[in-house]
Amino acid sequence: MSGDNESLEWNRVKKQLHAELGDDVFTSWFARIDFEEFQDGTVRLSVPTQFLKQWIQKHYQNQILGFWKRECETVQNIELSVRGAVRSVAVALTPNTQSRRAAVQKIAQTAKSPPKADDVLSKYITDAMDGSVLDPRSSFGSFLESASNRTALTAVKNVVLKKDDLFNPLFIQAATGMGKTHLLQAAAASIRRNGKKALYLTAEHFMYRFVVALNSRAASTLRHVLNSIDYLVVDDIQFLHEKKARTEFSHMLNLMLDEGRQVIVASDRLPLELDFDERTRSRLSGGLVVQLGESDFGLRTDILVSQVAEIRKSYPSFDVSEDVLRYVASSVKSTIRGLGGAMNRFLAFHQLMGRVPTYAEAEETIKDLIAVEEAQPIKIAVIQRIVSRHYEIARSDMLSRRRARVVVLPRQIAMYLAKEMTPRSLPEIGRRFGNRDHTTVLHAHRKISRMLPDDPTFSRELESLKEMIRAAK
Structure with missing residues (x-):
C-alpha cells in the first residue's frame, strides 16, 4: 500500500462502513476517526477520546479490519490511539528542534505527576459551568423553528425561564442529527446569561471524567458542586453504557429532583427504552417528555x-x-x-x-x-421470515402465544433485531408480533443485549442473521 493511496483506501473503507452500518451509527462512531499511518502490516487510526477508542475496539474493530483487508491484503492489524496534545503542542507552538524537544520534555514531566482526582473533576466542572464546552453557534436565535420542533423548543424555553415547575425533568427525545444537542446547549447558554448556574455534560464526558474522578474518592467534590447548581443538563444519555456511570447518574438525578432543581436530558430513545433501573426510568418519565420530529x-x-x-x-x-x-x-x-x-x-x-x-x-x-x-428500509416482516427460517419454526408460531423455548428465544431475537435494524417504535414492533405490549419488546431487547457480550458464538450468529436480513431486504 503506497503512501499516495492510503487516504483513498481509508475513504473507501469509510464508505463501506457507512453503507453497512447506516448514517446514524456511522456518524456516532466513525465520523471522528482519522487515518494516521500504515506500517509493517498495521493500520494506525486515531480518535479524539478514550471512550470512543474503547467502544470501537469492543464493537467494530474486526469489521474495520475486514474492510481494510478487502482494500489491501497486506493489512494484518488495526491499532487505535487517542489523539493527544503532545504532538500538536510541540509542532504548533515551537518553531525549532531545540524548543520542540523542551516542550515535549515539559509535557512528559507533567504527565508523570497527574493532577489529583478532585482537581480533574473541578477543572471539568469549571469548564462545564462557565460555558467553555458549549458551541457559541448553538443558541435559541440560531435554532430555526417549525411544526416538527415547536413543542420541544417552547418547553425548553419555559424551563429555562422557570415558567413551569411541572416540567422536571424535561426529557427530549430525537433521532441522531435532529437538533437536540443544539437545543440543550442553547438552554445551558441561556441559563448562564440569566444569572443561574448550569452544569452541561455529555454522556461521554460523564463516564470518562466524572466517574473516573469519583472512583478516586472525589465524591465530596461532586456533592459540593451539585449543591451549588440550578440546572443539570445531560446530552446523549443513551451512551451511558457502564453500570457505574448509570448508577452515579441515577444518584445525581435523584438528588437534583428531590431538592427541586431542574434537570434537562436528551436521548435518541424514550425513557422506558433506556438501560437503567426501573426507578430511574420512572423518574425520567415523570416530568415532561417531548420529541423532536423529522424536519419538513x-x-x-x-x-x-x-x-x-x-x-x-x-x-x-x-x-x-x-x-x-x-x-x-x-x-x-x-x-x-x-x-x-x-x-x-x-x-x-x-x-x-x-x-x-x-x-x-x-x-x-x-x-x-x-x-x-434512498436506501430501502428493512421491514419487520423480512426479519420475521429470516429468523423463522433460520430457527426452523413457523412464522405463525412467532406471532402466537406459545411459550415453548424453541419459539420464545427466536421471537425475542426477532424483536431485538426489529428494534436494532428498523426505525419502528416499541409499541409498533409489539403490534407486529401478535399485538404484544411494548414492555415485552423492551424485555426481549434487554435480554438479548445481555447475552451478546458473554457468548461470542451467539454474537456471531446474530451478525450472520443481520447480514441475511440486509441481503434479503
Whole structure:
C-alpha cells in the first residue's frame, strides 16, 4: 500500500462502513476517526477520546479490519490511539528542534505527576459551568423553528425561564442529527446569561471524567458542586453504557429532583427504552417528555438558506442556486446534520474550482448522501421470515402465544433485531408480533443485549442473521 493511496483506501473503507452500518451509527462512531499511518502490516487510526477508542475496539474493530483487508491484503492489524496534545503542542507552538524537544520534555514531566482526582473533576466542572464546552453557534436565535420542533423548543424555553415547575425533568427525545444537542446547549447558554448556574455534560464526558474522578474518592467534590447548581443538563444519555456511570447518574438525578432543581436530558430513545433501573426510568418519565420530529421541507430549506448566509460571512463569493437548495432540501431528509454535510461539500467545490457548482455538479457532489437517504428500509416482516427460517419454526408460531423455548428465544431475537435494524417504535414492533405490549419488546431487547457480550458464538450468529436480513431486504 503506497503512501499516495492510503487516504483513498481509508475513504473507501469509510464508505463501506457507512453503507453497512447506516448514517446514524456511522456518524456516532466513525465520523471522528482519522487515518494516521500504515506500517509493517498495521493500520494506525486515531480518535479524539478514550471512550470512543474503547467502544470501537469492543464493537467494530474486526469489521474495520475486514474492510481494510478487502482494500489491501497486506493489512494484518488495526491499532487505535487517542489523539493527544503532545504532538500538536510541540509542532504548533515551537518553531525549532531545540524548543520542540523542551516542550515535549515539559509535557512528559507533567504527565508523570497527574493532577489529583478532585482537581480533574473541578477543572471539568469549571469548564462545564462557565460555558467553555458549549458551541457559541448553538443558541435559541440560531435554532430555526417549525411544526416538527415547536413543542420541544417552547418547553425548553419555559424551563429555562422557570415558567413551569411541572416540567422536571424535561426529557427530549430525537433521532441522531435532529437538533437536540443544539437545543440543550442553547438552554445551558441561556441559563448562564440569566444569572443561574448550569452544569452541561455529555454522556461521554460523564463516564470518562466524572466517574473516573469519583472512583478516586472525589465524591465530596461532586456533592459540593451539585449543591451549588440550578440546572443539570445531560446530552446523549443513551451512551451511558457502564453500570457505574448509570448508577452515579441515577444518584445525581435523584438528588437534583428531590431538592427541586431542574434537570434537562436528551436521548435518541424514550425513557422506558433506556438501560437503567426501573426507578430511574420512572423518574425520567415523570416530568415532561417531548420529541423532536423529522424536519419538513420548509424547515430544511430555511436551514440551508441560513447556512449559506453563515458561510458567506467568511467567503463572500460563495452561493448556491435556489434550484440546488430545493434539490438538497427535498433529498436529504433523515438528519439536519446531513444538510450541513452537503453544504460543506459545496463549499469545498467552491474553494477547489473557484466557482459554485451547477445543478448537475451538485447532484454528483452529494450523490452518496442521496444514496444513503434512498436506501430501502428493512421491514419487520423480512426479519420475521429470516429468523423463522433460520430457527426452523413457523412464522405463525412467532406471532402466537406459545411459550415453548424453541419459539420464545427466536421471537425475542426477532424483536431485538426489529428494534436494532428498523426505525419502528416499541409499541409498533409489539403490534407486529401478535399485538404484544411494548414492555415485552423492551424485555426481549434487554435480554438479548445481555447475552451478546458473554457468548461470542451467539454474537456471531446474530451478525450472520443481520447480514441475511440486509441481503434479503
